Amino acid sequence: MAKKSTTEFVCQNCGATYMKWQGKCDSCGEWNTIVEEKQGGEGFSNLNTKSKGKMIDFVSLSGSSEALSRTHTNIKELDRVLGGGLVSGSAVLVGGDPGIGKSTLLLQLTASIANLPNNPQCYYISGEEAIDQVRLRAKRLGLENSPVHLASATDVKDIIATLEKSDASVVIIDSIQTMYLDGVESTPGSVSQVRACSYELIKLAKKKNFALFLVGHVTKQGSIAGPRVLEHMVDTVLYFEGERGHQFRILRAVKNRYGATDEIGVFEMQDQGLVEVENPSALFLAERQGNISGSCVFAGIEGSRPVLVEIQALVSPTSYSSPKRAVVGWDSNRLSMVLAVLEARCGLSLSSQDIYLNIAGGLKISEPAADLSVAMAIISSMTNKPLPPDMVIFGEIGLSGEIRAVNQPNLRLKEARKLGFNNAIMPASLKKDKKNTNYDISIHEIGNVQKLVNWFN
Ligand SMILES: Nc1ncnc2c1ncn2[C@@H]1O[C@H](COP(=O)(O)OP(=O)(O)OP(=O)(O)O)[C@@H](O)[C@H]1O
Ligand SMILES: [Mg+2]
Ligand SMILES: [Zn+2]
Missing domain, CATH: 3.40.50.300 (P-loop containing nucleotide triphosphate hydrolases)
Structure with a gap:
């Protein structure tokens, strides 16, 4: 019988283990990260197969337990x-x-x-x-x-x-x-x-x-x-x-x-x-210059609190065979999706344009609710027409071009109002929320990306 091997080959990047060395880790795709390591050691209590296990007690879900301190x-x-x-x-x-x-x-x-x-x-x-x-x-x-x-x-x-x-x-x-x-x-x-x-x-x-x-x-x-x-x-x-x-x-x-x-x-x-x-919103917006094309303010939610950030886009004719796409602070796949929807549903021609996208201030955004702001920033840069400086934007874009509702619109609007914004572009909500009107902010509801282009005419 083969003796149980005492070494294993471990990927230093993701922790995947292998029986023998290989150049590329199958699990994370990295090269030259697999290193031979001795197994076990004192750190781990090895399972002793000879001794029998004890019975464990099961209890009900209810019952008193100490409150977290x-x-x-x-x-x-x-x-x-x-x-x-x-x-x-x-x-x-x-x-x-x-x-x-x-x-x-x-x-x-x-x-x-x-x-x-x-x-x-x-x-x-x-x-x-x-x-x-x-x-x-x-x-x-x-x-x-x-x-x-x-x-x-x-x-x-x-x-x-x-x-x-x-x-x-x-x-x-x-x-x-x-x-x-x-x-x-x-x-x-x-x-x-x-x-x-x-x-x-x-x-x-x-x-x-x-x-x-x-x-x-x-x-x-x-x-x-x-x-x-x-x-x-x-x-x-x-x-x-x-x-x-x-x-x-x-x-x-x-x-x-x-x-x-x-x-x-x-x-x-x-x-x-x-x-x-x-007040992070005030900080992220501190260096914003109004009336510049390609810039808009996204009303986002990070965890439980609203955060307003500036989204900047720059669209310029490409001099490469395949146009450049560079993103800082957002998901580049998400950008590709938004671009594809804009091309397919709004007839915009972006394949000959380099596109740069930046979330100002170094914040990383993962919310799909930023789709609409990204789309607006891109169209604004393309048409070289600035958006009103006192406007916030949020909404998710679906593949058929529909603008989808996002969570906690009221919290976003409230924060925008607090920071002096007077206009908001947001998804058309099916259920009219009466509370929205209380924020003293003009709301422009958009149901579909086709309507976006109208903003710049
Ligand atoms: N004398 C200084 N005055 C002002 N800021 C300083 C000074 N020294 C260090 N810093 C700031 O502190 C940062 C380093 O902080 P710190 O050592 O806590 O980082 P770290 O994440 O623990 O780094 P490492 O990965 O090296 O352990 C520097 O990048 C710099 O911004
Ligand atoms: Mg350190
Ligand atoms: Zn790996």
Whole structure:
């Protein structure tokens, strides 16, 4: 009988495993990401097939269980993203591009919690930076007097032994890719190490009931480096995003077992660290210049709150054999769809035009409700006719050219009104909502993309 192999080949990008080496990962399509790794190790309790399993007890769904204990971090934007505060015993993965501000955010978070009146014990363990570097940052942020326990360590066994004896409330591991467990025979940052270290740390967090934050690096493709499995192991996954050169940073929940996803927190990176932005719409529209063709304002919803952003399009005759399409902040497939609908239903000829689309301010939008604003920005640029500067637009476009209703139109209108907009183009709603008229904003309902072109005549 063949001896059970003790090594496996693991894709460092997505975590897929293979029996033998191959150049390309079938699962994620990346080249040269598959690396040989030793299996198992002390990090994982191997199933002992000889001992019999115990019986498990089943209970009913009803019954008393402890209410979640949430700590308010004093950083409102962060509390919002976490679903209303930090849950004890939860594991949170924070991903983001290099230098985006992960360490800054988490240092501010620990300091903020450590300063709460009930004296929660906060531990900041850096595997990436030396003590002095973290101290320098703390000094720059004016946090050097906060009662945070700081250490520079990478051996998970030591970390666990130390935390076992502590009464930690919050533990930060910066970053999980620098941690290693002795029993696992592969380099720090490899899929097996990341998985094993996270497993042990999360187990301890549940046992000792502290909130655990793991910092995770992000690959070029924008997913957290190493195993996708890490995202399954934790309770909450937060992405810290932002465009280089912009001050704005957006913290987004992409998974949350204790709250809604797609909730965002908006920060501004300043010398003294990250500052909360209370009114993101005003910030995103700050640099807008009215009366310019190709620009329009989209009234969007991010999580539970409305956010107005400027959408900019530039359409110009192409000098290539196939026209260029470049998108920043939106889905390029979605753009292709909108363009196809405009060509097919409005008779616009776009195949000889380069099209650039930009969401101003560095926000990434995933809502289909932006379709209509994108279409309007494109037509406005093509015809070189500006839209009224006090107009917001939202609506989803279907393949037959129909404009579909989107969720929470009232919230969008209310925010628009608050920021001084007087006109709104939106889907024609079948059920007339009387409340709409209360916002003191003129509503122009559109049922089909064919009507869009009329706006520019
Ligand atoms: N002296 C400074 N003054 C102002 N801003 C600074 C200063 N030093 C750093 N920053 C800001 O902080 C950012 C780096 O933050 P931070 O180290 O928290 O990022 P990170 O996501 O942890 O990076 P890494 O991936 O390297 O760990 C820089 O990009 C810069 O914007
Ligand atoms: Mg860092
Ligand atoms: Zn892969």
